[in-house]
Amino acid sequence: MASDSTVMVPQKAQTRPKRHFEFELPDKTWRWILLLPAVIVVVVLLAIPILWTLYAAFTDLHLFRIGVPTSFVGLKNFDTLLHNSSFWRTVKNTVIFMLGVVPAQLIVGMGVALCLDNITRGRKFFRTWFLMPLMVSPVVVSFVVGRMLFAEDIGPVNEFLRFLGFKGIPWFTNSTWAMVMLMIVDVWQWSSFMILMLMAGLQGIPPDLHEAANVDGATAWQSFWRITMPLLVPILVTALLIRIIDAFKVVDIVMVLTGGGPGQATETVTLAIYRTGVKGGDLAFGSSQAYFLMIIMLVFGGAFLFMSRRALGRSD
Amino acid sequence: MGIKARKRLSLTISYIVLGLWSLILFFPIYWVVITSFKSQVDFAVKSRYLPFIDFQPTLNAWRYLFVERLNWFMTPFMNSLIVAFISSIIALVIGSMAGYALARFKFGRHNNSIVLGFMSQRMFPGALFILAFLVMFRELHLLDTRTALVIVYASGAVPFVVWVMRDFFETLPVEIEESAMIDGASRLRIIFRIAMPLAAPGLVAVFVLCLIGAWNEYLVALTLSFREAITIPLFMQMQVSTTGYTEWWNMSAIALVSVVPVMIAGMLLEKYITGGLTFGALKG
Numbered sequence: 001m002a003s004d005s006t007v008m009v010p011q012k013a014q015t016r017p018k019r020h021f022e023f024e025l026p027d028k029t030w031r032w033i034l035l036l037p038a039v040i041v042v043v044v045l046l047a048i049p050i051l052w053t054l055y056a057a058f059t060d061l062h063l064f065r066i067g068v069p070t071s072f073v074g075l076k077n078f079d080t081l082l083h084n085s086s087f088w089r090t091v092k093n094t095v096i097f098m099l100g101v102v103p104a105q106l107i108v109g110m111g112v113a114l115c116l117d118n119i120t121r122g123r124k125f126f127r128t129w130f131l132m133p134l135m136v137s138p139v140v141v142s143f144v145v146g147r148m149l150f151a152e153d154i155g156p157v158n159e160f161l162r163f164l165g166f167k168g169i170p171w172f173t174n175s176t177w178a179m180v181m182l183m184i185v186d187v188w189q190w191s192s193f194m195i196l197m198l199m200a201g202l203q204g205i206p207p208d209l210h211e212a213a214n215v216d217g218a219t220a221w222q223s224f225w226r227i228t229m230p231l232l233v234p235i236l237v238t239a240l241l242i243r244i245i246d247a248f249k250v251v252d253i254v255m256v257l258t259g260g261g262p263g264q265a266t267e268t269v270t271l272a273i274y275r276t277g278v279k280g281g282d283l284a285f286g287s288s289q290a291y292f293l294m295i296i297m298l299v300f301g302g303a304f305l306f307m308s309r310r311a312l313g314r315s316d
Numbered sequence: 317m318g319i320k321a322r323k324r325l326s327l328t329i330s331y332i333v334l335g336l337w338s339l340i341l342f343f344p345i346y347w348v349v350i351t352s353f354k355s356q357v358d359f360a361v362k363s364r365y366l367p368f369i370d371f372q373p374t375l376n377a378w379r380y381l382f383v384e385r386l387n388w389f390m391t392p393f394m395n396s397l398i399v400a401f402i403s404s405i406i407a408l409v410i411g412s413m414a415g416y417a418l419a420r421f422k423f424g425r426h427n428n429s430i431v432l433g434f435m436s437q438r439m440f441p442g443a444l445f446i447l448a449f450l451v452m453f454r455e456l457h458l459l460d461t462r463t464a465l466v467i468v469y470a471s472g473a474v475p476f477v478v479w480v481m482r483d484f485f486e487t488l489p490v491e492i493e494e495s496a497m498i499d500g501a502s503r504l505r506i507i508f509r510i511a512m513p514l515a516a517p518g519l520v521a522v523f524v525l526c527l528i529g530a531w532n533e534y535l536v537a538l539t540l541s542f543r544e545a546i547t548i549p550l551f552m553q554m555q556v557s558t559t560g561y562t563e564w565w566n567m568s569a570i571a572l573v574s575v576v577p578v579m580i581a582g583m584l585l586e587k588y589i590t591g592g593l594t595f596g597a598l599k600g
Contacts, residue, residue: 030503031421038414038434040475045471048435049448058445112337126334128586133341134593135582136575137532139549143556144571145344148351148564154363156347193593200594201415220326249441252534256553261493270535273443278539279530283447290444297441 015151019061030169033134055120072273077288087289089264090272091296093179097268098247098300100183101190106242109194114224116195130196134188144255146185178258182266184254190246194239197275201235216245245305261271326599352377352568381573389570391544392551396531396574399462399547403469404526410470411477412519418478418525419485430473431482434475446539453540462545465537470529477522480592484518485511510557521592524585528578548574 023035057077063210073231081087116126133141149157150171158168171181176258251270254260260267269289277286333378354364364370383387395495414434449491450459451466458464491516493506512519534549541550552570556562582589 025422025503027503030418031423034413034417034421035430037410038478041410041471041474042434042437045467046440046445046475049445049452050440052451053444064476111333115333118330119334122331122334123584126338127590128583129338129341131582131586131589132345132579135528137534137549139534139552140534140571140575141344143552144351144564144568147556147562148568149344149347154359154362156343156365158598159363165510176437186419188344191562192341196590197594200590209557245439249443251443252549255534255538270441270443274446274513274535274539277443277447278450280344283451286447290441290447292439295412295441297439301439 053287053290056283059284061283061287062120063277063283065281066114073284073310077284080285081288081292084137086264087269087272087292090267090269091268091292092272094248094268094293095296095300096179096252097183097186097250098244100179101186101247102240103185104187105191105194106240108191108196109239112191112195113198113202116199127196127199128191134190136189138189138252139256141189141254142185146181146257147255150181172258173262175262178262178266182250182253186247186250187255189253190243194243195241197235198204198232201232205231232246233308233312237305241301241304242309244301245297248293250301269296348568348571351564352572354564354565356563377563377569381569382554389551389573391549392462392546393573395462395465395545396470396547399469399545400527400530403466403530404473404523406466406470407526408466408523409471410520411474411522412481412512412515413477414474415481416485420490420511431479433480435478437475442535446536450537450539458546459462460541460543464540466539466547468536469526469533472536473526473529477526480522481515481518481574484515488514490555520585520590521588524581524589524590528582531574531578 008249058072058074059072060076099139112130116123119126120273149155152158152168152171152173155171157171162168169177169179185226209227210223218226249270251274252267254266254268256276258266260271270293273286273289273293276282276289279285318528350365350367350373354371355374355376358371359365367373379488410594414533417423418431421429445468453459453461453464456464458467488511493510496506496510497503531547532549533547537550538553539543541547546554548570552567552574555567555570
């Protein structure tokens with residue numbers, strides 16, 4: 001391929017007139033031709049919806065009310081939102097979900113990644129196998145896996161607990177356990193992301209650093225906290241941030257596994273937005289909820305970045 | 317304890333942890349597989365764990381899926397397949413072009429800001445888009461069509477493709493392209509004959525990741541499709557919510573048909589996929 005264009009082209013160019021698809025444009029033109037389609041797609045299909053939703057949040061737009069002029073209502077939607085206890089419940093649920101899921105994934109991810117880094121034989125096998133959950137649709141996971149395994153009467157999880165002498169857990173009828181079940185399903189699926197990210201980070205640490213520390217008499221514990229961790233922090237922060245953002249967006253497993261129930265115990269913000277905006281047709285209120293979620297995500301993401309930066313500054 | 321003994325101990329613990337986590341990941345898959353060979357009687361009183369010992373496996377679910385109700389399942393399957401492939405191809409073409417431009421050309425000093433602009437779109441929660449999409453595609457009379465899903469999935473994947481491919485093109489040596497240019501090759505020729513073939517591993521990884529994303533997507537499909545253009549995740553959900561009583565053996569067979577191709581593709585391309593997943597993040 002390379003030889004074809006490096007050797008043949010100049011000869012052809014000298015002996016024959018240019019074939020018409022070999023038209024030449026200056027790079028200045030090329031860069032725009034290459035970049036613009038992506039820019040147009042992103043602006044039209046991502047940026048405009050974002051702005052439209054912002055606009056909708058300040059109006060009384062409704063999906064099923066056609067022909068009636070839309071009017072601006074100012075901050076009315078947000079005012080309703082802040083005084084809506086059922087919405088606050090969904091915010092609380094989402095934050096609890098995130099606070100449960102992200103640390104659990106960090107612990108599993110760190111533990112497994114360290115073990116994976118420690119071994120040599122079979123590493124490729126484990127790495128490939130750990131990729132599996134990321135390929136599976138969350139709907140399949142929650143359906144078949146969640147609904148079947150956690151079934152209260154004859155699910156394997158409860159049967160195992162009874163076998164150990166415990167009582168079966170009311171996974172679907174008890175508010176707390178329903179949330180725990182969602183967290184377990186999410187940890188099952190997304191710990192792999194943490195594992196792969198941290199694994200990539202660990203592979204980037206030169207082994208002679210640990211050897212040198214070993215020679216100097218450092219324990220494995222010291223070596224981990226003084227060498228591994230500081231070098232791992234940038235990736236750790238990125239991975240955690242991605243997981244935090246994703247945890248705030250959670251909706252599919254909730255919708256399929258518990259439908260937000262029992263009662264409203266596991267309803268997340270995105271599920272609430274779907275219910276008011278799409279099902280209920282209240283576009284304006286749904287939009288204000290969506291922007292509120294965005295604000296919460298920014299606050300938590302920003303706080304996390306700020307804290308990790310401060311923690312970093314202190315350790316240096 | 318000597319160094320050797322300690323080394324052996326830490327290896328043993330490592331393998332135990334890895335084995336345990338592998339088992340946790342494996343059991344649900346095993347459960348789906350055996351459930352697809354069960355029939356209604358196997359759901360009475362207690363769970364059955366081992367085929368041939370606990371229960372007599374039957375092919376009922378598979379016969380039901382592939383012989384009796386093939387058409388019923390084929391619609392969502394083909395929808396998912398078409399939507400995933402076309403949207404991923406579009407995203408790949410548009411995104412890698414922009415990725416190339418951002419890696420090789422200067423846009424003033426704004427290259428990084430442009431990439432950041434692309435990436436910032438991914439920060440926004442999906443819930444922020446579905447309402448706008450609902451109204452937009454209603455106005456365009458595209459609700460419940462595969463076209464709508466293709467448009468949404470392709471545009472949603474473009475920022476990711478730009479991000480990863482830009483990094484990927486930057487790791488490729490620019491010298492090859494420069495020498496081709498001195499030899500008189502046009503820019504188009506350089507892109508298609510040199511840059512794209514060299515970037516093939518990255519392109520494959522990104523393509524498969526887009527494919528998986530579109531194949532598994534749920535919220536947008538739920539919002540925009542309801543009868544004609546339903547995808548597999550939607551189809552599965554409908555089977556349960558409408559009946560209340562669920563034929564788990566049939567559901568398991570459907571789940572396997574929808575999951576296994578993606579799973580195998582992903583695991584065969586493990587090296588590239590892991591690279592694609594972690595590549596952008598490592599640089600950021």
